[in-house]
Amino acid sequence: MKWEGNRESDNVEDRRGSGGGGGGFGIGGKSIGLGTIVIALIGSYFFGIDPSVLLGGGGSSPVVQSQAPAATPANDRQTSFVKTVLADTEDVWTEIFRANGGTYVKPKLILFSGSTDTACGTGRSATGPFYCPGDQQVYIDLDFYKLMEQRFNVAGDFAKAYVIAHEVGHHVQNLMGITDKMDAARRTSSESQANAMSVRLELQADCFAGVWANHANQARSILETGDIEAALAAATAIGDDTLQRQSQGTVVPDSFTHGSSAQRVRWFKKGIDSGAVGQCDTFKARQL
Secondary structure, three states: OOOOOOOOOOOEEEOOOOOOOOOOEOOOOOOEEOOOHHHHHOOOOOOOOOHHHHOOOOOOOOOOOOOOOOOOOOOOHHHHHHHHHHHHHHHHHHHHHHHOOOOOOOOEEEEOOOEEEEOOEEEEHHHOOEEEOOOOEEEEOOHHHHHHHHHHOOOOHHHHHHHHHHHHHHHHHHHOOHHHHHHHHHHOOOHHHHHHHHHHHHHHHHHHHHHHHHHHHHHHOOOOOOHHHHHHHHHHHOOHHHHHHHHHOOOOHHHOOOOOHHHHHHHHHHHHHHOOHHHHOOOOOOOO
């Protein structure tokens, strides 16, 4: 992925080395995550957030213990990468919103280690990257990228950019009013129905990530040979069926909250092939 030398966003806050808070996720913000990979690998059916939060209940998230974070230079290469990718999403979505008569409100991205306070409660590294609608911020512990490489053999800058673009996709959903509609619908739904709605929400965020990649490549030629394959490998690695098979040996479709590997690949490809937001309406799709 060609990114070095491109514009960097000013909307990144680096909290690494500052420590973090305690406690579980609250129910106020309803965070939306790419996938709680660590928790999934040790046996949870759910990932992205505490399932009780997603369904509107109480409870707290499991915790993976980690050492106190060491201070990290704010100008390291990974930080520059994150700032550049976020800037690219800002440019793409600002133009898409403008072309459709809207105004794109840029989210802030928070880098943290271990845990950090959010409007959705205490965010933890074990949750993986996530978006909090309550404060319109994306949260990521960059150790997640090491996990992608070590546990799932997924590497490459574009695969990492896909992670950020997916979470920004949730921000786009929030701005479009989709998140509020889904939260309202889930409050009156059964657990399996709520899970099914969550899958459609996540697959749409995958599609939006593809839309970003399409427009960014047209404008700045960011893609190199193998980049799309790397992103598809990342989507495959974090599919519900793949994670459940690795963590517990069986697959329970009714508990899916993010979609199968094949579904995540299909919707990301749909976004990157078309570059059209209108092609990402997972809620009207008969087949995911």
